Amino acid sequence: MYDVIVVGGGPSGATAAEDLARSGHKVALLDRAGRIKPCGGAIPPRLVTDFHIPEVQIVARMTSARMISPSGRKVDIPINGGFIGMVDRDRFDSFLRKRAVEAGATLLTGTYRRIERDEKGVRVVYRDKGCGTERAVAAHLVIGADGARSNVARDEVPGGDTIPYVIAYHEIIEAPEPTAEYDPTRADVIYDSRISPDFYGWVFPHGGNASVGMGSLVREVNVKKATADLRASAGLTDCVTLRREGAPIPLKPLDRWDNGRDVVLAGDAAGVVAPSSGEGIYYAMVGGQVAAAACAACLASGRVRDLRLARQLFMREHKTVFRVLASMQRAYYRSDERRERFVSLCHDVDVQRLTFEAYMNKKLVHARPMAHLKIGLKNLAHLTRLVPVEHI
Known part of the structure; x- marks a missing residue:
């Protein structure tokens, strides 16, 4: 019997599991493994400081950003006194999960199926990746940190099945040598309807690699062709492609993050991705932090209304920026x-x-x-x- 089961082992879920384990709670972290989220990988200095990220996880530091308009106008913006850090999500997410396990969390590998309840509490049923059979693990509370279009949110939280989202797609390529168009210390953001009619495209260097991608709410957009066009305009067509990834990115925090009983959401599942920029890693980790705090409060007091603290704490600090x-x-x-x-x-x-x-x-x-x-x-x-x- 666990105090909390965290469904989803990305930055949000891993952070929640680590925080709960460090505070003495018995916690299980369920992750399906083998899934790398498409993500530009940008993190701010505050994340590095607040969450004690070691230097080895920062694969590149951007010291400038370039905005490119539909007409091709380029505006280079120096980042004076700071930087944009870049992480590779496969390594970064694994590091966060490992840190949660070292803090005392139990890592379970499998795919969430459903939530069941009995007189003893809540049970998360999952398909075990190793043996392929269904297993169930019991707890007092559940944190749904299973990403945009969250199955936990769909099953448990009002409005969890209707959250708007952008479809994001990117390709990780081998980075070329520096040129006038490609600078390994500069993040390029492209605002052009030929790449995305309602969002933007990006070229984010990652040291020896780079992330090239785009996002759009418009379902008819051919994301692979748009990314190919972006690579062509940036002179990156001939670079070796290492992997291709696509996934939804939510655009608006849900109005409610808990079911008033035993489930609270965190990260993309709660919709906490910054509008306009699409930045999500920092906000996901803060979301995991406040979800853990809400669960700890609920376990201590026995009051299910304490689960509301997750959204209240997050919005108290970040609501104005999101608006x-x-x-x-x-x-x-x-x-x-x-x-x-x-x-x-x-x-x-x-x-x-x-x-x-x-x-x-x-x-x-x-x-x-x-x-x-x-x-x-x-x-x-x-x-x-x-x-x-x-x-x-």
């Missing part, structure tokens, strides 16, 4: 004309500075009110078309 990013996505991703204006806005030094300060520290910067006023006026001028397109 601002969602507004930006609605305003600027709707057409190539708007994307052109957005990239033009990124020329502004104050925009660059405040954007990356917020990215690295994971909170809005309020220390320079005049800079915020200036950005707000420029933003208004673009959205109301006071600035003609030909003058951008």
Whole structure:
């Protein structure tokens, strides 16, 4: 009988399992293994610090970012006083699971099937990867950290089966030698409807490899062709392809993360991916952290309402950032004309500075009110078309 079973061994689930094990709880971590999530792999310095990530896991450090508009305009943004860290998800996720096991969690390898209940509590039924038969493991509580389109969320939490998501696809390639178009210390973000009509494409160096991909809500988009077009425009067509991966990325946090009884969600299952940027690793790990805290509180008090703490704690710190990013996505991703204006806005030094300060520290910067006023006026001028397109 476990205190908590965590379904899903990605960054969110592994973090939740580690936190619970370190606080003295008996926890099982169920992971299906052999699945690498398609992900650009970007992490901010705050994640490295808050979650004690060793240097060996950082395969590259980006010191600049390049925004590319539909017309081909390029805006290079230096990341002064910081960096964008890059991790390879196969190695990174394995490291987090191993750390959870070392903290005392029991790792189970298999695929979630369903949740059953009896007078003793809740049981997670899974298909054991080793023998192929169904097994059941019992606990007081369950954390669903099984990603976007979560089966736990679908089965247990209201609204868990209707969360909107982007289909993301990327190809991991062998990185070329540095050129004018490919810089191993620069992250490229491409805003162009020929690559994605409603999101963006990316080229993220990973040391000896690189992640090249895109995402879109539009189901008719041929993600493989769009990625091939992106590789061609970036001069990466002839690079050796190591693997191809695709998966959904949620776009909005669920209104509820628990079932009011014995289940709470975390990470992608709860929808905690940043709008506009699609950044998810940091928020997934915070989601695992708050889910673990909510479970610990519930176990200690016996009050099932304490499971609500997971969403409350997360939103207390990150709700405003999510709202601002969602507004930006609605305003600027709707057409190539708007994307052109957005990239033009990124020329502004104050925009660059405040954007990356917020990215690295994971909170809005309020220390320079005049800079915020200036950005707000420029933003208004673009959205109301006071600035003609030909003058951008």
